[in-house]
Amino acid sequence: MNVTVCELSNDRSEFLEDWRELQIYLAQNKTDLLLLPEMPFYSWFVNQKEVSIKVQQESVEQHLFWMKEVEKLEAKYIIYSAPEIVGTKFYNTAFVFQRGKGHRRIHTKAFFPEEDHFWEESWFDKEDNISFDAVQLDELKIGVLMCTELWFTEKARQYGKQDVDVLLCPRATGKSSVDQWLTIGRASAIISGTYCLSSNRSGWGEDFDWGGAGWIIEPVTGNLLESTTPERKFATHCIDVKRSVQAKKEYPLYVNTNKRYLEKE
Template identity: 60%
Template sequence: MKVTVCELSDNKQQFQNDWKDLKLYLETTFSDLLLLPEMPFYKWLSASNVTSDELKQESVKEHQLWLKEIETLGVQYVVYSIPEIVEDRYLNTAYVFEKGKGHHRLHTKAYFPEETHFWEETWFDREEPATFEAFDLGNFKIGILLCTELWFTEKARHYGKQGIDILFCPRATGKTSVEQWINCGKIVAIISGAYCLSSNRSGLGENNFEWGGTGWIAEPMNGNLLGRSSAEDKFITHEIDLEKSKEAKQEYPLYVKSDF
């Protein structure tokens, strides 16, 4: 299976250029699966610690409009996250688009930072109870940890015990913490016994915040990076062997009993 990760600009005009380039790239690589960054189709609302119902509505509307663009990419599977308003709650929810079958809801973000530029606890709500359940796509299973959730490594093991083959981490993270995130991605690939894929925002955001970019593909068992994106190579594609993730479930540390 061919999988693609990316980094897409936070700047609206540059994002549109990146999207055009991504469409052309996918036409030549014939990738089976694409991972997009966290809530990529609107500006980062959590840069401010003052919420706005109007901006929440606008962000939801903009993301809904872009779903049709996802469907035109020609990729069998696209994993992404979008903001949703469900009753009176503002949620960050992950989906997978499966060609010919539509959009499947995967998971709603449950862990939020609360600090400068990342006032997510202020903006977002949780869906109760929080669930971290594998999703079966027929020939393989997937799990998702939305950005900050990657650091809750017990969830990666939980997914591994459910037999996932790929663990996705759409991100919105800064430039100064890139290496920390990569190290964590390598570790959860080992812990989950699955390929860990991540895509991120890039470029300058609100208040000249520098997004980190750097999508990655890490392999199970050893956590080695098969590739990482950069400002020069915003899209990275690699062939992965799903048998490797299945074999990893029989290896250390997945085989260790932990039901107590």
């Protein structure tokens, strides 16, 4: 199956141009699955620590507005995250749009940074008992780790134990940390025994240089199959889902974590 990752500008005018180019790209390059960056339809708003209810509402409204545009894209499955207001709570939630079945909620983000440009713990609420359950899409099984969640490697292994075929990681990360993120992406592909995909914000804005560098990484080896650049914002690769199935039988996935080990005296 063909999978596509991308990098889309944080700047709204440049984002519109990127989106037009993405529409053309998908029309010309057949893909089954598309991954979008973290909360792509609104400028990054958690760069300020002070929470604004107005901004929260506007970010939700903009993402709801863009859902019709998502549905026009030529891809069977589209994975993204979006801000969501549920009662008095404000969440960052992963969704999948499946053609013919609509939008489906996956899970809310569980782990947040709290530092310059990323005051997410101040802005977002955390649901109780967040479940990292695999999602079945026809014959394909996926798992989603949103940005910071990728660093909690036990979640990648948990998805591997659920026989996930593709691990999807929408990001909003800076240019200075691209190498670190690529390292954890490769490690997660090995740990989970799945193809690891990531899409990210790009460009310059609010005194911050976004990293771009979407990737497609293969299981077992952790080899980088495709990556995006400012000159090549979209990348597609034909993956063999059988490779993910076989990976579950190889090291380190076959290791029995339930085995009891004797403690040294």
